Amino acid sequence: MRSPARILAGAVRARRPAVATAGAVLLGVLLPFWVNAFWLSTLVYVLIGALGALGLDVLTGRTGQVSLGHAAFLSIGTYTAAVIGENFALPAVVWIPAAGAVAGIVGAVAAPLAFRLRGLYLAIVTIALVYIVQDAFTVWTTVSGGPGGRSLPTPSFGPLHFAKGLQLGGLVITEDGLYYYLAFLLLGIGMWFVHNLSRSRPGRAMVSVRDRELAAAVLGVNVRRTKTMAFVISSVMAGVAGAMYGSFLGFGQPSQFDLLLSIQYVVMIIVGGMGTLWGPLLGAVFVVGLPNLLQQEGGAIPFLAGGTRTTGIPVADASTVVYGVLLVVFLLLEPRGLVGLGQRMGSLVRRRRAVSPVAGASQFTGEG
Amino acid sequence: MNTFLTLGFAGLALGGVYALVALGFTVIYRSSRVINFAQGEMLALGALVTSALIADDHMAFWLAFLIGAAATGAAGLAFQLLVLRHGIGKPEFTIVMLTLGLAAVLNAVLDAAFGAEPRANGDPWGASVLHVGGLSLLWVQVWTIVAAVLLVVVFWLFNRHTKWGLAMRSAAADPEAALAVGIPLGRVYGTAWVMAGIVAAVGGVFLGAYPNSVTPALSDVGLLAFPAIILGGLESTTGAVVGGFVIGVVYEMSQGYEGTNFAQVAPFIVMILVLLVRPQGLFGSRAAERL
């Protein structure tokens, strides 16, 4: 029989994810008021990157389809937003979803690549995709503005123009703050969606395709449909992220969407933890935050062209080297990324707290 | 007609570089089933070290090249020993990301160490021209083709007729069995990476020669060579090398005659289409699937 105390403890522990999530949301809402303009702008990029990474994680982390093509889908989102928002002068409520939709359609078209190709060859083909799309946009100057690039629209929702900021009573929210909340909302929706997926039939189908594709097929999983949906979901998120990124930056040029960008997104999901809900956000904090951190505080590190120093190793290069090292470390030592690391520490703490060795067996008896 | 021949010859020279890139890929792939996505960066490394030694230290070309090749070989070996070796047995995705990571890191290191300013190659041929049958051909191009063909033949002989070559092929076919018969896998892999590094340095120096210059952007050739290698077949050195020469000629011809951007992208599209029809490449064999 379980004592009342144990029942209560069990209830709190069961609610733990909800409590943690509520805490994270609260923190997220308040954060813009606590940080300076530089860090607020960084956070916006982090949230946008997290959304893109979340999409890639659905494709690669959860469904096991290697893709180095994420940059291509990001660019499709950026340029769709540019054309619909500026060339056609339609509002954000149109160009944001449109960016996702167009990228999603291209994702559906690209999905058959994964039907017959795996691992190495799929990686090669998705790399080729990045080159092809980058080249296509470079040549298609009416859409992309050519190698010199083009501008992107600023969102406005009815009377709310991002460029003008917002005043609510005594509260002033800057343009960057508005971008932050929009990105926060979009990321939240994305994470909610992915969370729902993970506890449902299509989510299980994705994992089964990742773990043992042939067995999944024998059990009745429609492997092709699963892969296609993974590509679509991934590219919709990439499209929206691309639109937000271009809009926040105010600018987009084809050279931004190169293989290195794709690699950075893969680094995000590996460092954060593939197949986990919070992994993409943690990874984005690292990969997007690091160069900015080095830029601000880099003066303290010798040879680095950061802070007030203008000569030395460019921040971008130094960051890339750091990612490379982190990538290797996580790939070889902690394949479940930061989330996995966190879980390991958590279970270490729990083991220390255990009263007796038998406590560890509780996971098999369902108690505690 | 003259244009055609001049372009054709230039194409063969570029093709020679691509063939060397392909050779570098296949040396590593044929011993360990790993695709070195950083092969292009290794080319750039070799070229940059060589040209920097010539320009900054006024070293003689051949000595500078020797050091450049050694440096590149050493870099490859270091990667294999420090990083890749620990990836044995891990899923394919991990290996792919490890070499892609190397490519990104090398790129950043080269950019930070050498900067993007174009440098002179420092090779002894410069822009000197050979007049033959009414055509003006660059000596550099001649030597590129000679070097490429020579190295390909040397590797072919090495592969077929030496114990080491056999060891490499066995290591790729079945590493466990190879270990069981006493083949020193570590040394086989290490040797493959050193050889790939040296071949990369040769390719880099020729690529950075007139009319090009040496910058970290030379690394692009690595991925541009992919279609050739995939179509020619990762398994077949001959196929990859032939593919390399073909790609070089096609690029030069289309640049010379059309000058459009499409030339760069067409090989990738062809590669994707071929892989969709034959997932194992044109000359590869199907991998068996276990239920």
Place this chain on the structure above:
Amino acid sequence: MIPTMPQASGGHEGPVLAVDGLSLRFGAVAALSEVSFTVEPSELFAVIGPNGAGKTSLFNVLTCVYPPTDGRLSYLGHNLAALRPHHLASLGIARTFQNLALFPGLSVLENVLVGRTSRMRAGSIRAGLRLPSARREEAANRERAAAALELVGLTKLASSPVGGLAYGVRKHVELARAVAMEPTLLLLDEPVAGMSRNERSEVVELVRTIHEHLRAAILLVEHDMSVVMSLATRVLVLDFGRTIALGTPAEIQANPEVIRAYLGEEEPEEVRS
């Protein structure tokens, strides 16, 4: 066209599985020669034989891994020979794997739920948006999966990851998954391979329980005579790809051909247990 989920054994008269003159040749090697048998509804049919007898080849043909070189293979009247493995689930055929084929990234219950995939409809949109129809379907199917887990006695392990579990336990999970598919025909591939005596008798009991519960036809390929004798309603004995006996366990045990085929392979005591 591929028919969708038939109702459990209903609507079709005659045997669930009808094999007629089945042959499988690889070049000059005949893995199977002229094998014929039927499996009636609710029957527990076993295929046994010494090593190399062709049991694995037969199983591979039945599960559409290899098309037969000759002969006919029909399931509820449908020509099975023309189909591929991914058609099996929607036909109501469930199979187990010798290497278990569980999904390490999913928990025990989730592994079982994958078996319900073809009986569920919710796609990514409905599931991702948590629409009520998707939620209802998920809850209903979780109940079925939980029931299957209860049948095999693994309810307490429902949320455990499959990774750390013992081989015998994982076998139970795989069987629960097959049960959750509510199949018309269940194909078991050497279910007690590599097990200790205790594990073996547990699995035998489990198969018996499943047979009583599912009322499906079960075809069991096995090497261990004693397992087969205690479970099967009818037995097919193969040797060198040919049928050497077909009948009830009692008939098989008394058959001199069968004894000769197993001579030198097993001790006579094993046949008796």
